[in-house]
Amino acid sequence: MSARTLPGNPEISVxxxxxxxxxxxxxxxSQLDGVVTLTVPHGVSEGEAMRFAAEKQDWIETCLSQHEKSAQVAPGMSITVAGQPVDLVRGxxxxxxxxxxxxxxxxxxDHGRKQLQVWLKEQARVELTRASDLYAARLGRAYSRLTLRDTRSRWGSCSSAGALMYSWRLILAPKPVLDYVAAHEVAHLEEMNHxxxxxxxVNDLYGPHREARGWLRSHGASLHRYRFDG
Known part of the structure; x- marks a missing residue:
């Protein structure tokens, strides 16, 4: 994958x-990181592909203007934990x-960011274990294990062996949204399809879920804006 630019102020990396x-x-x-990707079929020249991108530049700029910039967590910021605002201050x-x-x-x-991330992951494990246990008991099926990752393409998964995986960043979402994702993945213990x-x-376990699904579609990308690296 190579990188090119479209002229502008600032230039747009493609x-x-x-x-x-x-x-x-x-x-x-990408809604997650604002990366602009131009996919080029076999037989199409780079020049032709870049002319196509140039024709779509207004659309690209509109998308980028709507993208939330990533932010390194630091004192003075506020984050949400289980949907509730939490102020970060200097200790x-x-x-x-x-x-x-x-x-x-x-x-x-650096230590503060790492400790905050560890704490958030601990809260995520507690909440996702609670929700998964609740829905698994309602379903009458047991899951084999529960793991947390910082996934960017999905909020959770359930393997054929009954292993549940979740994005720890769900702890930054409203609690009903976290619960919906847990119910969704637990439901796969019974039906490995959609x-x-x-x-x-899912409806039996969680109840009406359109609002939670809609929140993830509209606001899920914002959970990835928080950075905890150095």
């Missing part, structure tokens, strides 16, 4: 991706201190 199986030129602007000790709706981060920035029978199980 990643060219050649794909022999593609039937036409396509453009995609005086070496350990993360959680008090109600306030989290005091250690003075050493058939009407599967959705009937």
């Amino acid at each position: 990643k060219l991706r050649k794909n022999r199986r593609a039937r036409r030129i396509t453009l995609r602007v 005086t000790g070496k350990r993360l201190q959680v008090a109600g709706a306030t989290i005091a981060m250690p003075d050493i920035a 058939s009407p029978a599967f959705w009937a199980i």
Whole structure:
């Protein structure tokens, strides 16, 4: 994959991706990181592909303007935990201190971000285990294990062996949204598909789920804007 640019202020970086199986030129602007990808079929020149991208520049700029910029967590910011706002402030000790709706981060920035991420993952494991246990009991099926990852393409999965995987960033979403994802994945213990029978199980376990699904479609990408690296 190579990179090219479209002129502008600022310039727009475009990643060219050649794909022999593609039937036409396509453009995609990632909701997660704002990366612009131009997929080029076999037999189409780079110049022709870039002319196509130039014709779509107004659309690209509109998409980029709507994309939320990533933000490195730091004192002075607010984040959401289980949908509730939490203020990050500068602490005086070496350990993360959680008090109600306030989290005091250690003075050493790198340590503070890492400790905050560890704490959020711990909260995610508690909440996702709670929800998964609840829905598995209702379904009468047991899952084999539960793991957390920082996935960007899916919020959860269920393997044929009954292993559940979730994005730990669900702890940043409203609690009903986290519960919906748990119900969705637990339902796969019974139906490994998205058939009407599967959705009937989700409805039995969770109840009406259109609002939760809609929240993920509209706001899910914003959960990835928070950065915890150095």
